[in-house]
Amino acid sequence: MSQPPKKTIPKPPTRIKHYLTAAIVLALLVLSYIQTGSSFMDLITNRDQMASLVIDMFPPDWAYFENIIEPMLETIRMAVIGTTFGAIISVPVILLCANNVNRIPWISYPARFVLNLIRTVPELLLAAIFVAIFGLGMIPGIFALTIFSVGIIAKLTYESVEGIDKGPMEAMTAVGANKVQWITFAIIPQAAAYFVSYVLYTFEVNIRAAAILGLVGAGGIGLYYDSNLGFLNYPRVNTLIIATLAVVLIIDFVSNKLREKLL
Amino acid sequence: MIEFRNVSKTYPNGVKGLKNINLTIEKGEFIVIVGLSGAGKSTLLRSINRLHEISEGEIMIDNESITAAKGKNLRHIRRDIGMIFQNFNLVKRSTVLRNVLSGRVAYHSTLRTVFGLFPKEDVNLALNALDRVNIVEKAYTRSDQLSGGQQQRVSIARALAQEAKIILADEPVASLDPLTTKQVMDDLKKINQELGITTVVNLHFIDIARQYATRIIGLNAGEVVFDGPVEEATDEKFQEIYGQQLEKEQQRGPIGAGAE
Numbered sequence: 001m002s003q004p005p006k007k008t009i010p011k012p013p014t015r016i017k018h019y020l021t022a023a024i025v026l027a028l029l030v031l032s033y034i035q036t037g038s039s040f041m042d043l044i045t046n047r048d049q050m051a052s053l054v055i056d057m058f059p060p061d062w063a064y065f066e067n068i069i070e071p072m073l074e075t076i077r078m079a080v081i082g083t084t085f086g087a088i089i090s091v092p093v094i095l096l097c098a099n100n101v102n103r104i105p106w107i108s109y110p111a112r113f114v115l116n117l118i119r120t121v122p123e124l125l126l127a128a129i130f131v132a133i134f135g136l137g138m139i140p141g142i143f144a145l146t147i148f149s150v151g152i153i154a155k156l157t158y159e160s161v162e163g164i165d166k167g168p169m170e171a172m173t174a175v176g177a178n179k180v181q182w183i184t185f186a187i188i189p190q191a192a193a194y195f196v197s198y199v200l201y202t203f204e205v206n207i208r209a210a211a212i213l214g215l216v217g218a219g220g221i222g223l224y225y226d227s228n229l230g231f232l233n234y235p236r237v238n239t240l241i242i243a244t245l246a247v248v249l250i251i252d253f254v255s256n257k258l259r260e261k262l263l
Numbered sequence: 264m265i266e267f268r269n270v271s272k273t274y275p276n277g278v279k280g281l282k283n284i285n286l287t288i289e290k291g292e293f294i295v296i297v298g299l300s301g302a303g304k305s306t307l308l309r310s311i312n313r314l315h316e317i318s319e320g321e322i323m324i325d326n327e328s329i330t331a332a333k334g335k336n337l338r339h340i341r342r343d344i345g346m347i348f349q350n351f352n353l354v355k356r357s358t359v360l361r362n363v364l365s366g367r368v369a370y371h372s373t374l375r376t377v378f379g380l381f382p383k384e385d386v387n388l389a390l391n392a393l394d395r396v397n398i399v400e401k402a403y404t405r406s407d408q409l410s411g412g413q414q415q416r417v418s419i420a421r422a423l424a425q426e427a428k429i430i431l432a433d434e435p436v437a438s439l440d441p442l443t444t445k446q447v448m449d450d451l452k453k454i455n456q457e458l459g460i461t462t463v464v465n466l467h468f469i470d471i472a473r474q475y476a477t478r479i480i481g482l483n484a485g486e487v488v489f490d491g492p493v494e495e496a497t498d499e500k501f502q503e504i505y506g507q508q509l510e511k512e513q514q515r516g517p518i519g520a521g522a523e
Contacts, residue, residue, distance in 0.1 A: 167352030171418075174312055175425055176341035176369035184377045185365045189354045 053234065060242060061235035068224055068243055075220035076247065078141045078213070079206040085142070086149020087199045090157065093150060094195075097158040100166065101187060112158075119151040123209045127218035141218035145206050152202045153195070160194040161187065193262045200255040207251050211244050264290055265311060265429065265461070270320035272306055272485070280306040281317065282485040290428075293455045294463045295472035297489075298482035299505065304465040307482065308433050311463065312344045313337065324429070342369035345422025345460075347432040347451075351414040355407035359398070359417050362406055363389040366425035385424075392423035396450050412443030419450055423458075430454070432464040436471070448475050469501055481505075 095101050096111040123144050130140030168186040177185060214222020221244065228236045265288040272280035280303050288294055298304045309315040310322060313329055321330045329340050345366070353362045367385045368376045375381075381389075393399040396416040401409060406417060415435060422430050432451060436444040452475050455462040466472045472479055472493075479496040481489030481504060488504050489496065 165352075165355070167348060167350050168354045170314060171346065171348065171352040171421070172365065172368070174314060174341060174344070174346035175366050175421070176338035177365075178335075178338060178369075178373060180373045181368040181376050185368060186354065189357045189361075193356070 056234040057238040059235065060238040061233075062239065064236045064239045065243065068221060068240060071214075071221045071224055072243055072247060074138060075210045075214075075222075076207065076251075078138055078145060078220055079203060079210045082142045082145025082210070083149050083199060083203045083206050085146040086202065087153055087195075089146065089150050090153040090195075093154040094158045094161060094191075095183065095187075097154065098161040100162055100164075100169070101183065115151065115154055115158075118147060119155065121147075123148040124212065124216060127213045128216040131217045136217040136219075138219035141210065141213045141220055144213060144218060145210060148209060149202050149206060152205065153198050156198040156201075157191065157195050160198075161191045164190040197259045197262045200259050204248075204252050204255050207248055211248075264288065264323075264325055265463070266323040268321045268323065270310065270317050270322060272303075272310065272315070273318045279485050280315075281310070284320070284487060286480065286487065286490070288461060288463065290461050291455070291459045292461055293452065293475060293477045294461075294480060295476035295478075296463065296465050296480045296482060297467075297469055297472050300467075302482040303485040304482055305433055306485075308431050308463060308465050311429070311431055312341050312346060314346075338369055342425065343428045345425045345427030345430045347415070347418050347422060347430065347435045349434040349437045351411070351418045351438075353406045353414055353417055353421075355405070357406060358403050359393065359406055359409070360386070360389055360402045362417055363392055363402075363420045363424045366421040366423075369425075388426075389420070389424045392420040393417070395423060395454070396420050410443070411439050412446055415439065415443070415447050416450060419447070419454070423454065427460060429461045429463070432462070434465050434467065437467060444471065451475070469496070469498075472496070 093111065093115060097108055097115060099105070099108050102108045102111075126147055127140055127144035130143045134140045134143070164187070168190065169182065172182045172186040210220050210222075212222045212225070214220045214224065215226050217223070221240065225237065225240055228234075228240065265286070267284045267286040270281055270284040274280055284307065296304050296307060306315055310317045311324070311329075313322075313332075317330065321328050323329070324340055324344070327340060329337065332340055354365075357365075361379075364379075364381050364385060367381060367389070370385075371381070390399055390402060393402055396419050398413055398416050398420070401413065401417075406414060409417065419430075430451070435451070436447055439447060448471060451462055451464065454460055464472075464475070469479075473496060476493055478492055479489065480487060481496075481501070483504065489500065
């Protein structure tokens with residue numbers, strides 16, 4: 001019964017490729033570990049210092065809390081404005097990049113290339129550049145977050161747009177819709193939920209990003225981190241951490257709930 | 264009136280989709296195109312409103328060449344041709360009414376439609392179209408809450424709201440069960456008779472074709488192998504044309520089971 005059939009059975013494909021891949025990944029990992037000079041021993045031998053830092057942080061300086069409400073709100077405002085601008089700019093970018101909306105490859109490919117280029121620049125670097133241009137304050141931070149947001153929102157949304165049902169697009173072509181009507185009736189209703197979901201997600205990311213932009217002088221709570229760490233005022237740093245954590249947790253929670261409802 | 268003049272279609276990979284098709288479809292006819300999977304039914308139907316481009320020949324809609332039409336002109340010809348698809352092609356997240364109103368966009372300015380400002384007459388037209396297919400009570404329901412048969416009726420309403428002179432239906436019942444198949448085909452027939460809309464339907468199965476068509480066109484490998492009134496489309500005739508192939512197809516199961 002369990003004899004193989006008489007015909008020539010194809011040989012199972014060789015697994016060498018998989019083993020080789022695993023070996024290369026492992027080699028890279030080991031090499032990086034050696035090259036960076038990192039050692040788990042450091043973690044153990046320096047445990048006293050870590051402990052003393054933690055001890056220094058407690059109790060947190062609750063009185064300081066009042067002073068950081070305003071910069072905290074500033075951080076949130078930066079994230080809100082940066083995300084909103086980014087979302088607005090993303091709309092045309094998405095339509096240019098998605099190859100089922102824009103069928104001209106010599107437009108969609110360069111558009112994607114620019115988008116990928118934007119994504120390679122870390123937001124902190126963007127902020128540093130804008131600080132150099134516009135000076136200290138919230139404005140460079142907002143610009144940095146705007147560009148950073150376009151990178152995330154446009155990328156995620158255009159990929160989702162490429163996966164939407166093409167049936168309604170076909171139907172709109174058949175009724176004689178022009179391109180704008182075609183986008184309004186076939187693309188937007190299908191893409192809107194993804195778009196809003198990714199905007200919310202980007203807002204979460206931007207809150208965290210905005211919290212450190214102050215390190216390069218681009219406004220928000222980051223400036224306070226920088227100065228308090230500089231003065232070795234650990235109880236205050238602890239207050240900052242707790243406040244940031246609370247804000248991030250609340251916003252993540254609300255945003256997650258909203259996104260669950262959307263998709 | 265739809266006229267095919269020496270129409271051929273060659274796919275980029277060299278496969279011939281349509282071979283020198285010459286057909287004249289008169290106003291008010293109910294045509295069913297039959298053929299096996301891959302016979303070119305869909306290509307033929309979709310070439311009428313240029314969802315598929317043809318490689319040679321010309322297609323005339325009411326004595327106007329859609330093959331040569333461009334831009335606004337092409338959109339205006341398309342506006343007069345309603346289309347019904349196998350997978351309904353509704354926007355599932357939009358309401359039924361909005362889906363039906365989307366059939367009206369080519370009548371209005373871009374700005375007006377983008378903001379959804381359809382005139383009152385259009386809304387009435389859409390509601391009447393829904394009423395004609397007995398689904399008006401679902402006007403404000405989201406389309407994804409409807410069953411397949413209901414969704415297909417909405418897509419018929421969209422074609423009606425479009426005030427189309429021609430309705431093309433590409434395997435309209437292939438995703439439906441036998442009972443809803445009957446309802447949808449009855450709706451199409453009723454519209455054809457009451458409003459005199461020329462109707463061209465692709466079907467996989469000859470028995471439904473005989474029930475509804477006034478004229479049957481048989482395709483095989485991109486060629487017209489039968490064209491005549493229902494009375495002539497006998498089992499013997501089709502046996503002769505499709506032979507063994509047809510028998511195998513019929514064995515594949517009930518209506519709609521073997522659709523592409």
